[in-house]
């Protein structure tokens with residue numbers, strides 16, 4: 001074991017976790033780790049199947065005293081996000097991760113650790129392996145490709161599971177029980193324009209210095225969306241312009257922090273002066289939410305291929321009309337939001353991609369209608385795809401009540417019960433298991449999806465022991 005020299009903890013899930021890190025398992029590459037889990041279950045006398053999409057389902061029979069108990073579903077995902085430092089030569093398709101232990105955290109050298117969600121798989125397999133532990137029947141569901149779009153959960157046949165209580169192990173903060181998450185719907189707008197040649201001065205405007213962030217976890221910070229912000233500046237300038245290009249963002253689920261627009265104007269000095277005046281308001285607006293926004297301008301004279309004024313205005317006007325950021329907020333946080341993550345105009349082709357999120361399924365459609373309205377106003381067609389359900393907060397949840405009680409008994413304090421404005425698989429799975437009662441928990445994992453990802457070892461131990469305690473008392 002690589003971490004063994006200075007690793008004082010003997011809990012079996014650490015050794016299993018380390019074995020998992022030797023098997024490459026980035027999203028899209030989970031067949032080998034699925035086979036490992038399947039074999040592990042079989043070798044420990046459990047039933048196991050790999051379903052048609054590549055999810056693993058393991059069934060462990062009831063322990064002594066639990067013969068009449070209903071099965072409990074334990075769930076996590078098999079895939080990990082693959083990030084490495086620019087210098088790293090790590091090959092995520094074949095190299096084992098290099099683990100380190102710094103006295104408090106387990107990390108991987110120069111790469112993500114895959115504690116998200118390898119720790120869930122390790123916990124589950126440790127339960128499978130333990131022959132002494134007497135527990136209710138377990139149904140362990142390990143899904144493929146969560147990180148890239150909840151595909152394993154989406155492909156699940158719910159009839160393969162008979163339990164109604166599900167404990168998801170894909171949370172990253174100890175002491176927080178998640179009991180609801182947002183659903184999502186992707187909105188795209190595409191339009192092909194005829195271009196015209198125009199003489200004048202082309203101004204290249206770069207708006208940067210904004211913070212951006214994750215459109216689920218950070219939308220409540222109300223950071224400025226660079227694409228929409230620059231569109232507002234251009235619109236409010238009161239100058240006739242021809243749009244050449246517009247570029248902002250690469251991911252629909254990230255708030256764009258940079259936007260670069262090229263416009264041709266007749267009088268560049270007047271245009272720049274107006275822009276700079278309006279920009280002062282942006283600086284004011286960004287106080288408290290963003291770093292220091294900056295506007296950079298370069299100009300060149302000539303003949304340029306661009307959109308007609310009317311067509312360019314359709315693009316800019318759409319970006320001014322589409323809903324932005326937090327749309328509805330409640331006591332527990334953001335309920336409904338929209339992030340226009342990608343805005344791209346090049347060679348007359350416009351493409352915009354936005355992610356609608358809501359804790360309430362019906363709101364996804366309400367906001368979709370607002371996007372359609374904004375698109376129609378600019379005479380664009382809009383398309384909607386990749387819908388996944390919200391995991392709506394249950395006022396009545398016996399599982400949650402039980403887990404809160406067990407937590408209090410074990411740690412002497414109440415856990416925090418919360419919801420999250422990002423997507424978790426519980427939403428998708430609850431669609432397939434009518435009457436499902438679910439709670440998500442997990443140990444402290446910091447800087448997830450980055451090369452600094454690290455697992456707090458003692459938090460993991462407390463979390464595993466808490467899990468066992470829940471199962472014993474259910």
Ligand SMILES: [Zn+2]
Nearest residue numbers: 077116117170
């Ligand atoms: Zn995860």
